[in-house]
Amino acid sequence: MTKEKIEEIIVVEGKDDTKRLKEVFDVDTIETRGSAINEAILEQIEHAQETRGVIVFTDPDFSGEKIRKTIMEAIPDAQHAFLSRRMAAPQKRGASLGVEHASDEAIIDALHKVVTPAENDDPKIARQTLLDYGLIAGAQARERRERLGDELKIGYTNAKQLEKRLTMFRITEAQLHEAMRKVEETL
Known part of the structure; x- marks a missing residue:
């Protein structure tokens, strides 16, 4: 082979x-x-x-x-x-x-599933959105970020790196929403 x-x-x-x-x-x-x-x-x-x-x-x-x-x-x-x-x-x-x-x-x-980071002027996902999804603070924030990173194929990030990584890989609010729906199903 x-x-x-x-x-x-x-x-x-x-x-x-x-x-x-x-x-x-x-x-x-x-x-x-x-x-x-x-x-x-x-x-x-x-x-x-x-x-x-x-x-x-x-x-x-x-x-x-x-x-x-x-x-x-x-x-x-x-x-x-x-x-x-x-x-x-x-x-x-x-x-x-x-x-x-x-x-x-x-x-x-x-x-x-290789991804290419790109410079862009797209609006960033609001920090409040990440807080609402429990990705920055809360009891399961780390686990949520780890599962989100797996789902979006962007790797594990800490709370500080998350916004940067989402922007770098041009993750839209719709993509984040869909990924978080799947993350919530596994928690």
Whole structure:
């Protein structure tokens, strides 16, 4: 069976992620080797974006989000794929979350639902709307944000990052409403 070829270069954190992706796809990767991305790696990612395009596919943890943020600042038109924290959970106790732990299905689903952030002048979703949905404050706010991030394929965010991420991925009030309807059904 031949593996599906991914045209873009996937940016991952390390060699275990590369190995795991190559088990599922015919793919080329750039490894950041940790959250402190140096200038040479950023230049490599920029060049890859200009020639083939890149998809940022980092772990759904603090380090992964830090890498993603650094790349978004340097290469705002890079595409992004996300895994939920649940999908990236390790089998062994004590191991950290990671792309390398995801199932074939989770990896395929994430890379088939790649999203591209875009600059826009669209009106932002009002903070009050996010409060009304219980996404910023309240007993289940964190769980709601985590499930919303999974539903919209924008990754996990804290309360501060949520508004920015919704704007960056051009999520409309209608999309938010539909996603929250599904989130409410699972709570």
